[in-house]
Amino acid sequence: MHTAAIDPPGIEWQRVSPKYVTVRLVEWAVGNLLSVALLSLPLVFVLLGWWLWPPLWLAAAVPAAMLLLALWRLVLIPRQVRAIGYAERDDDLLIRRGIFFQRTMVVPYGRMQYVDVAVGPVERALGLCTLKLHTASPGTNALLPGLPAAEGARLREQLTARGEARLAGL
């Protein structure tokens, strides 16, 4: 598992399922291909001669730039998925993500207010789920996507049990 400078030393990171790449690919396709197609419309219209403005180079450059950006994001997806990790410690849960913009987060069990498990259509087909932890702070954006369903259920039970044992007020 990839470990970066901002990760606390001596942590054994658990990786999320590699199948989560597929989920991200579907999301990527829906988002980026649609936007590229939309941005290509002016190009089509200009080529067909319906529109006189914008000039051809501009009409071609905008979707091309978008496509390049989309391809760049596509290349990053497998690495980004590999960079997602979590580790259960005695008193808290660590979650890390990101390559360029890295983030490592610690959520104490006693601070958790509730745990969400969400499953989307693509995730369901692949047997995955997304876990979300909520504390009293709206800033806690602790999302753990791409967990195998069984692992998600185990983690949810585990976290809830540990949370109860260490429950603290606000």
Added chain:
Amino acid sequence: MDVNRERPAVDADWHRVHPASPFVRGWVALVAVVVFFGRDIFERALQGRELIDEGLNGRILWLLAGGAALLLVTVAGFVLSWYFTRYQLSEGYVRVNTGFLFKQQRQARLDRVQAIDIVQPLLARIFGLAELKFEVADAGESAVRLAYLPVGQAKQLRATILGRAAGVAPSPADGAEPAPVPEAPEHVVLSVPHGRLVGSLLLSEQSFFVVLGAIASVVFSVVTESGAVVLYLIPAILGLGAAYWKSFNKGFNFTAAISPDGIRLRYGLLDTQAQTVPPGRIQALRITQPPLWRILGWYRIQVNVAGYGGAPGNENAARTTLLPVGGMGEVMQTLALVLPDPGTADPYRVFTAALNGLDSDAGFTTTPRRARLIAPLGWRRNAFLATGTALLLRSGRWWRQLVLVPHQRTQSMALSQGPVARRFGVADLVLHTTAGPVVPRLIQADVGEAVALFDQQAARAREARKRQTSEQWLTELSKAGSLPVPAPLQPAQPPAPPQPPANATPTTKEEPRNG
């Protein structure tokens, strides 16, 4: 907060709010109805004509009847809403029933109280009424709002709620008339003189931009040689006047006091508000100093309290302000209220360095020198220091800022680093706290130090949470404080009845400071 649909077990001691309260709340509707239908007659009466025009005789009567009916329906609605609004205080809960078509029963646990406010809008103040707001930690609307009660009764209710929540006042035995909890004595710590309030408004950030805008418009009108600019400025001036008036109205006569119930804040010129924040309910605190305030050495203190939430707006901005303007002495006093145990041997030196200092005086750890390219001004000022009880985060060379988070209030934390920060070997640490104006963020700390702090802070927060077990702050104080209890009881045990309510009398006035 629980929203309970079942009939509460205890059915005694239900109270109603003051009968006049719907009228005080809905006076605008009443006035609108009366004005709409009565204006014609009033004008005729003024002009000395006949009250009802002969030509319109039939129609006018219908109109009047309609107006009267509408008035009657509105008043009947008010009376019904008053009749069906009842509240009860028992068994550690406050319950409120409202509505006659769509009934709502709401109950909130007393020991979950985050803050209690007594609000008096101008009209309510004229009638000697007050609204009581009971806040729990859901950062949204007030859990319980009782509008309106006579002021004395509202204060009594506040004292009772706080007394029971603190664990000093036992719930009344079945049927017995509860002895009224005496209002906790308070000790005024500081107040803001009117002159200083006006000065702070004149020197605020807002004024800076006003002056800038004025200069720009003068230059513009000179360059274009037209006076039309002045016309466009009129709405802007009106808006600014309103903004200044609001700040003045809210900040007028600001007084902070300490009592065993917690910190008491009172302020307001026309609408007055009295807030009580029990000890330990402050989640994070921020001290700021705009550049112009530095001339006079003034600071402002804002806090996050779970019940107040992060909703934007003038009212909430006033509620989350612990000190609208104050000098160094007042800041230190306020800090002593919020953090009775600063966790350091020389708090004055530490906080002075935190407020005004640069570099690593008093033990602060700054942004490393190698990162001065990405923080040319701030690198000597950005710094952190962990005392025994709180984490101090300092930043801002011109807009000076100090954020303080008690260890036991940390919710979660995140370290983050972007590509540029990685190039310079620095990282940011964000501490998550409840919604509010304060967002604790350590910027551009050395990676090694940030990671170490991340780990240590998690451990410190854990330790601090272990020490704090009970929500009932006075029982906890007496447990942890001067009274050596041989066998500690379970924290979940109900307030011990033998403990006399006399705990809330002046003898224990100094208690919160020891905790």
